Amino acid sequence: MAKDFYTILGVGKNASEEEIKKAYRKLAHQHHPDKAGGSDAKFKEVNEAYQTLSDAKKRRHYDAFGSAPQGGQSSGGGAGFGGFQWDFQGGDFSDIFSDFFGGGGQGRGQPHRQEKGEDIRVALHSTLEDSAFGAEKELSIKRDVECSRCKGSQAEPKSEIVSCAHCGGTGRVSRQYRTMFGTIAQQSACSACQGRGKVPKHKCTQCHGAGVRKETDTFKIKIPAGIDSEQMFKVQGKGNAAPLGAQSGDLYVAVTVAKHPIFSRKGSDLYLDLPVRFSQAAFGDKIDIKTLYDTVSLKVPAGIQSESVIKLGGKGMPRVSGFGKGDLLVKVRVQTPAKLSRRQKELLEELKKENL
Ligand SMILES: [Zn+2]
Numbered sequence: 001m002a003k004d005f006y007t008i009l010g011v012g013k014n015a016s017e018e019e020i021k022k023a024y025r026k027l028a029h030q031h032h033p034d035k036a037g038g039s040d041a042k043f044k045e046v047n048e049a050y051q052t053l054s055d056a057k058k059r060r061h062y063d064a065f066g067s068a069p070q071g072g073q074s075s076g077g078g079a080g081f082g083g084f085q086w087d088f089q090g091g092d093f094s095d096i097f098s099d100f101f102g103g104g105g106q107g108r109g110q111p112h113r114q115e116k117g118e119d120i121r122v123a124l125h126s127t128l129e130d131s132a133f134g135a136e137k138e139l140s141i142k143r144d145v146e147c148s149r150c151k152g153s154q155a156e157p158k159s160e161i162v163s164c165a166h167c168g169g170t171g172r173v174s175r176q177y178r179t180m181f182g183t184i185a186q187q188s189a190c191s192a193c194q195g196r197g198k199v200p201k202h203k204c205t206q207c208h209g210a211g212v213r214k215e216t217d218t219f220k221i222k223i224p225a226g227i228d229s230e231q232m233f234k235v236q237g238k239g240n241a242a243p244l245g246a247q248s249g250d251l252y253v254a255v256t257v258a259k260h261p262i263f264s265r266k267g268s269d270l271y272l273d274l275p276v277r278f279s280q281a282a283f284g285d286k287i288d289i290k291t292l293y294d295t296v297s298l299k300v301p302a303g304i305q306s307e308s309v310i311k312l313g314g315k316g317m318p319r320v321s322g323f324g325k326g327d328l329l330v331k332v333r334v335q336t337p338a339k340l341s342r343r344q345k346e347l348l349e350e351l352k353k354e355n356l
């Protein structure tokens, strides 16, 4: 455990709670594995650091011993204390998660917060043209959708609503953990009633009380113009639906753009190899170039050298930010004649005499 949690979060040893929280938010956004350039390992590391430094007790322990408090080697399984764990019930974390990607914010100030539906991630293969023009695609995915019979209420229509027997109608259950600091009681939402304290007397017969059903959902999505491989875009509300009026999760579409037979791509710029005959290079010429968008008459200047690049401004990929397009860079490749006719040979012999 030689990890320095302060360095990981980029804060000083005397950082305030607020500074730590701020640093964590920034880094968690940056490294979130669902984001372009995100990193699972980094994200976990940042979370681990935050879990310790955001908790006054754990932080004191860390400052004193240089490691996070361990839950007394709780072998034998079960939910241990300490170490890395997701705790979506603990208010502090869900608060941070709800503003990921700008979504969320549901249920604030309500007596019992409903969990948002899960996000779904799918892979999508696209052509360069589809990416350039932002094509519309039909997508079929299996996801939880709201049950049509109970409309997500989990109750059989007209069923009586009764107090939850599991939690005695309080909506909360208490669990106790033994830790090196003594026994800690943790309150969490009752799983039987999802914290509502009330349950339907008769569960919906179609979804068996889940409020949602797994179905194949087919819908149209628009590929964001200019998207590149290893980038991801979000389709709001097309993740799993959640029961009891909670917000649906989101769909994250991870894109792979297929290699193009003619253009290669670097960011928003496209590259094209243009074979040019020796005489065209020497005298100059006008050559028709098919770009992604149109046909351009490219002026090849006299005396151009092989490997020279001619830029066609704005004929590259749209920038995914929405501002303008990249360029098309045409790389001239002067072809050396390999198979010569008798006449060509004679002429080249003449050129040779002229030191060409
Ligand atoms: Zn139902």
Ligand SMILES: [Zn+2]
Binding pocket: 164, 165, 166, 167, 168, 169, 170, 171, 172, 190, 191, 192, 193, 194, 195, 196, 197, 198
């Ligand atoms: Zn309950």
